[in-house]
Amino acid sequence: MSQRVVIADDDALTRGGIRMVLAAIPGVEVVAEVADGKEARAAVERLKPDVVLMDIRMPGVDGLAALRTLTGPTRVIMLTTFGEEQYIDEALAHGAAGFVLKSSAAEELGPALRAAAAGEMFLSPPVTRHAVTRLRGFHAQPVPGADRLAELSEREIEVLKLLARGLSNTAISESLVISESTVKTHVSRILLKLECENRVQAALLATQSGLLR
Template sequence: MPDQTTPHPGAPQPPPTPPNPFPNFPPPTPTSPLRVVVADDNPVVRAGLTALLSGRADITVVAEAADGREAYEATHLQRPDVVLLDVRMPGVDGISALPYLVRIAPVVMLTYSRESEIVQEALRRGAGGYLVHGEFTADELVAAVRDIKQGRAHFTPSAAGALLAQLRQAQGSVGLLPEGLGSMAVGSTFAPSSSSENLSQVQPDVGQSSSYRARFQLSTREAEIMDHIASGMNNQQIAATCFISEKTVKNHINRIFAKLHSTSRSEAAAKWLGTAPGSARGLG
């Protein structure tokens, strides 16, 4: 009986392993998947998030939690790369658990709660992002998880609007914001920066905003929408932030353009921010 371990003489032979062209460097090792803890009191939401994230080759859900206490225990035990945390949960809620979780891992709020006060409190307590259900796609959620690990914070339109409101109230004070959120790209992502200069450039001074509103004869709502346009929001994001339809946003923009004698968003923003030629309004 022939030896089962000896290949048949006519059988095809596997190709030889190519030599390492860089003998002084070891071959690359596969990247470990991102480890995620999902905390939400709704079991259907938890299961859906787990299935979605675990379907990506570079992400694995290492634990689920139904409240803040379970989230802390799972995070303390598993040491994940990212925690997805709901706001309203029985027992210990997400906002209460947040300061303890961020000592261990970056935390992204993933919730239906869009109130400005809650968004701002989450940021004050260290959240690295704030995503409101219904305002992001599956791919955007996955991108947020990957980016949070790299220190790039994500915000959906409602949360971005709340942050804009906070900036108005603070009038340029960056002390209320999580460290590193200096350069602002409203809509979903905030790129880290060590300087607050860009914030003052995209956020008009409240007093100046009032005078310019009177000068251009904009209503309060039109001035709010003009602020959003100047900060880079598109119509969909403005609609979500202001809780109005995109059609209503377009109607407001048409009236704004007429009052500012502008034919484009960039021209209107330049006049509103005072960067258009001959404008008296400053940026600092």
């Protein structure tokens, strides 16, 4: 089954670059390109796409304003640049399925779309690092689920520490000198054992429990 995607970005060159990246991903069909949030809302209502790749800063109705008004099963992945991480909380609170950095869209759009199709969340590693760093100083009280860290193997702890620092699966595989498929297996087991829905939750649990100290 194909994923039907709408690209929402006010820059035509950026839309063209994203379209080229998506053309190389099997099973992905671009059904519309729009230049602002108002057009994105109209496209979602008309076409009922599976995913909208939504720029944050657009003239008129921006990406966050559009996200707040979208309803239905369409998932929204925010397109972001360095320096826009301050929008993470608002976007996630309104149901964004993740963040992809425009500078690394070629590497991140595939995993982000797969995560969206599976009902999961994808955050670009630098965005994960920002979220973890920002929350690192919060609350010194016990963290729910921290006791489950004892269920992880020594290798899983190593993977979790690198994941919590915002490393991608590829970077973790290079750091530990193991295959990327092995990393994916470890991450899946970590999420299962920690009862976390996604790697961001696992990263925050690891950080707030003091695992990185």
